[in-house]
Amino acid sequence: MLCRIVNTASRFQAFEIPAECAPLRREVRAFLAEASQAWSGWEVGHSWTGFDREFTREIARRGWIGMTWPTCYGGHQRSPIERYVVIEELLAAGSPVGAHWVADRQSGPLLLRVGTDSQKERFLPAMARGEAAFCIGLSEPGAGSDLASLRSRATHVDGGWRLSGRKIWTTYAQHCDFMIGLFRSGGPAEVDRHRGLSQFLIDLKSSGIEIRPIRDLLGESHFNEITFDEVFLPEDQLIGREGEGWAQVNAELAFERSGPDRYLSSFPLLPLTIDALRATGAPDRLSARRIGESVANMVILREMSLSVLARLEAGETPLQEAALTKVLGTDFEQRLPEVVRELTDAVPAFSLDDRLAAMLGYLTQAAPTFSLRGGTNEIMCGIIARGLGVR
Amino acid sequence: MSGQQDVADLLADQLDRLLAKHVDREALAVIEGGTFPAALWKQVDDLGARSALVPESADGAGLAWRDAEVVMRVLGRHASPVPLGETMIGAALLAAAGLAVPEGPLAIVAAPLTLDAEDRLSGTDSPVAWAPVATWLIVAAERAGRRFVCLVDREDVGLAPVKTYGRTPSAAVRFDAVRAVALAPAGRYVDPLCALATLRSVQIAGSLEAVLPLCVEYANVRQQFGKPIGKFQAIQQLLAELAMQTAAAQVAGMYGCRRIDSGAGWEGVAIAKIRAGAAATSGAAAAHQIFGAIGVTDEHQLHQHTRRLWQWRSEAGSELLWAEKLGASTLAARGASLWPSLVDRPRW
Numbered sequence: 001m002l003c004r005i006v007n008t009a010s011r012f013q014a015f016e017i018p019a020e021c022a023p024l025r026r027e028v029r030a031f032l033a034e035a036s037q038a039w040s041g042w043e044v045g046h047s048w049t050g051f052d053r054e055f056t057r058e059i060a061r062r063g064w065i066g067m068t069w070p071t072c073y074g075g076h077q078r079s080p081i082e083r084y085v086v087i088e089e090l091l092a093a094g095s096p097v098g099a100h101w102v103a104d105r106q107s108g109p110l111l112l113r114v115g116t117d118s119q120k121e122r123f124l125p126a127m128a129r130g131e132a133a134f135c136i137g138l139s140e141p142g143a144g145s146d147l148a149s150l151r152s153r154a155t156h157v158d159g160g161w162r163l164s165g166r167k168i169w170t171t172y173a174q175h176c177d178f179m180i181g182l183f184r185s186g187g188p189a190e191v192d193r194h195r196g197l198s199q200f201l202i203d204l205k206s207s208g209i210e211i212r213p214i215r216d217l218l219g220e221s222h223f224n225e226i227t228f229d230e231v232f233l234p235e236d237q238l239i240g241r242e243g244e245g246w247a248q249v250n251a252e253l254a255f256e257r258s259g260p261d262r263y264l265s266s267f268p269l270l271p272l273t274i275d276a277l278r279a280t281g282a283p284d285r286l287s288a289r290r291i292g293e294s295v296a297n298m299v300i301l302r303e304m305s306l307s308v309l310a311r312l313e314a315g316e317t318p319l320q321e322a323a324l325t326k327v328l329g330t331d332f333e334q335r336l337p338e339v340v341r342e343l344t345d346a347v348p349a350f351s352l353d354d355r356l357a358a359m360l361g362y363l364t365q366a367a368p369t370f371s372l373r374g375g376t377n378e379i380m381c382g383i384i385a386r387g388l389g390v391r
Numbered sequence: 392m393s394g395q396q397d398v399a400d401l402l403a404d405q406l407d408r409l410l411a412k413h414v415d416r417e418a419l420a421v422i423e424g425g426t427f428p429a430a431l432w433k434q435v436d437d438l439g440a441r442s443a444l445v446p447e448s449a450d451g452a453g454l455a456w457r458d459a460e461v462v463m464r465v466l467g468r469h470a471s472p473v474p475l476g477e478t479m480i481g482a483a484l485l486a487a488a489g490l491a492v493p494e495g496p497l498a499i500v501a502a503p504l505t506l507d508a509e510d511r512l513s514g515t516d517s518p519v520a521w522a523p524v525a526t527w528l529i530v531a532a533e534r535a536g537r538r539f540v541c542l543v544d545r546e547d548v549g550l551a552p553v554k555t556y557g558r559t560p561s562a563a564v565r566f567d568a569v570r571a572v573a574l575a576p577a578g579r580y581v582d583p584l585c586a587l588a589t590l591r592s593v594q595i596a597g598s599l600e601a602v603l604p605l606c607v608e609y610a611n612v613r614q615q616f617g618k619p620i621g622k623f624q625a626i627q628q629l630l631a632e633l634a635m636q637t638a639a640a641q642v643a644g645m646y647g648c649r650r651i652d653s654g655a656g657w658e659g660v661a662i663a664k665i666r667a668g669a670a671a672t673s674g675a676a677a678a679h680q681i682f683g684a685i686g687v688t689d690e691h692q693l694h695q696h697t698r699r700l701w702q703w704r705s706e707a708g709s710e711l712l713w714a715e716k717l718g719a720s721t722l723a724a725r726g727a728s729l730w731p732s733l734v735d736r737p738r739w
Contacts, residue, residue: 008600008603008604008607008634008637009600010634010637010638010641012638012641012642012645014457014645014646014649016649017734022735025734025735029731088734092730267730270726270729271725271726271727271729271730272726273726274721274722274724274725274726274729275725275726277722278722278725278726283718283719283722285715287718287722288714288715288716288717288718288719288722289711289714289715289718290714290718291714291717291718291721291722292661292665292713292714292715292716292717292718292719292721293665293669293710293714293718295662295717295718295721295729295733296643296661296662296665296666296713296714296717297665297666297669298733299646299662299666299733300639300642300643300646300662300666302733302734303642303643303645303646304638304639304642307642321638324631324634324635324638325638327631327635328635328638328639378624378628380631381624381627381628381630381631381632382624382627382631384627384630384631384634384635385621385626385627385628385630385631385634388603388607388630388631388634389607389611390607390610390611390621390627390630391611391619391621
């Protein structure tokens with residue numbers, strides 16, 4: 001028989017954003033038309049890694065952080081679809097949403113799911129006001145792709161926990177207020193691996209924490225190395241259950257991997273490239289083909305992302321579909337700067353008055369991180385292969 | 392709506408079982424050799440799939456494209472051994488123009504022809520899949536800026552058989568003032584090129600859906616260096632690549648069908664064919680790399696899918712031509728209007 005029975009099918013169902021969201025979309029777009037005037041091409045290139053507390057407070061004031069959270073915790077009780085509309089508009093414009101991105105996407109939902117009432121009351125309203133910036137402490141100097149080998153330790157002591165060890169590649173730890181970190185509270189890494197890991201909510205002003213920004217190839221410092229030297233945490237800073245950290249981290253992943261931040265990071269290049277090509281007179285056939293491909297690619301990625309959103313909203317956990325979408329999406333956002341090079345003869349120099357050149361300068365050099373952050377594409381592909389039934 | 396989906400799922404399931412029973416490597420080789428599988432065609436036709444997309448008012452099942460997508464995908468999964476897809480969309484085009492749907496297999500001429508004042512058709516197209524075995528050809532033609540859908544007796548048309556990558560019986564067709572058996576102004580409905588391009592996009596998704604489990608199974612079974620090759624990360628990367636392209640093609644095909652249902656322009660069809668075409672290229676390459684030399688042998692079934700992938704990506708407008716058309720249309724407007732055009736309905 002031509003078709004053998006191995007179930008490898010991924011499930012993507014069509015989902016369209018309902019028309020009721022159009023006024024909200026218009027509201028966001030009108031706001032951004034004003035706000036984006038001040039952003040340089042270099043800044044727009046940063047997109048969700050642009051850290052701007054003032055912008056975040058303005059977004060919060062408009063009710064666009066914690067949109068889906070209950071109002072009793074400072075949220076706005078809106079649907080995940082409405083949230084999607086807001087964040088895709090923000091990202092399409094390259095907004096500097098970095099000061100609330102992690103809290104809104106990951107830390108807030110985590111606390112809602114497994115946090116205690118007092119944790120929710122203390123942190124969620126501050127996040128929703130745009131006043132509590134969060135980072136995520138996962139990687140360590142000796143534990144990158146092999147995250148489960150992490151060694152930073154949480155020791156139960158009288159009245160709380162003591163943390164010791166090091167975290168690295170923690171985005172914006174130097175600017176953030178809090179970290180949600182994964183520490184080993186059980187047996188050693190060699191024995192316990194995925195067991196014995198716990199998540200903690202850490203005030204980055206605690207004594208014993210040293211944060212060292214790491215300068216990157218762009219001359220900027222977005223990630224950090226953090227040393228924990230016998231840092232004391234009160235008992236109630238454990239998140240969820242002791243030893244359940246790995247499962248809790250994994251439950252977030254379908255959300256983290258399939259959002260518009262996984263295919264829109266370079267999108268602001270596209271409108272500028274179109275204008276640059278139009279300015280040359282009649283665009284040639286190659287340009288038309290590349291632009292057409294890019295548009296088609298983006299539309300289908302958005303369809304995939306929306307399909308995952310619909311299943312998440314239905315209470316499912318489509319990890320396989322989210323992983324597929326992330327790898328394809330990050331491929332696309334890495335490819336886009338190269339498409340611009342192919343079509344515009346851009347020179348590797350930029351001045352602030354040339355918006356496209358500045359944005360391209362930033363994105364060309366930032367693009368390597370797109371397929372690293374949130375799990376390298378190689379690790380993603382291994383996960384996908386296992387999901388296909390490779391033994 | 393969900394009732395329609397149930398009808399489509401049932402039809403797809405029946406088709407899947409029928410084709411699984413009768414279509415294997417040997418049967419496909421016979422068809423590719425030029426023998427029309429008349430008995431199989433009769434059984435497929437008896438399922439009633441030809442009128443899936445025909446409105447209920449014209450005695451069809453009245454399915455939307457988004458519902459019937461699963462039927463076309465199943466067809467692609469089994470290497471499309473009969474002209475069911477072409478017959479389904481041909482019937483839909485005829486019915487939408489108010490014409491009766493005849494008996495017998497249909498083939499689609501996607502290139503636009505010209506229609507003269509005496510209702511005679513002129514023009515050429517190649518390759519037209521199934522033309523050598525179809526009873527009727529469905530044709531789009533223009534006269535003075537108006538578009539018509541025409542039904543043509545295949546016997547009235549000049550045919551020159553052509554060899555194709557896919558080895559589906561195909562021909563170059565030539566219309567020298569051929570009189571149509573029936574014709575009517577095309578409705579607001581999709582034209583033959585868009586319909587065929589969408590069918591091909593969905594068939595590509597189906598074909599990749601068949602290739603993926605073959606590759607997974609091979610990776611689990613084939614041993615080298617003392618272990619299954621699927622244990623190697625390099626092979627896992629290829630399997631993941633194939634799975635990604637399969638998923639993207641599936642979503643692209645579904646998207647194309649939905650855009651046709653919405654009555655929007657050709658852009659949705661272009662997006663589907665561009666993405667599915669690219670998936671065919673990358674997916675076929677990954678599959679062959681996984682299988683190594685055995686995958687390029689005649690005795691292996693892989694080529695019966697990959698040759699069709701290479702065929703279908705180029706038929707009804709290649710992904711490159713559609714990209715050029717979509718790109719030119721995108722470049723006709725200011726960059727600032729791109730994002731709204733992508734997310735604001737109803738344009739796309």
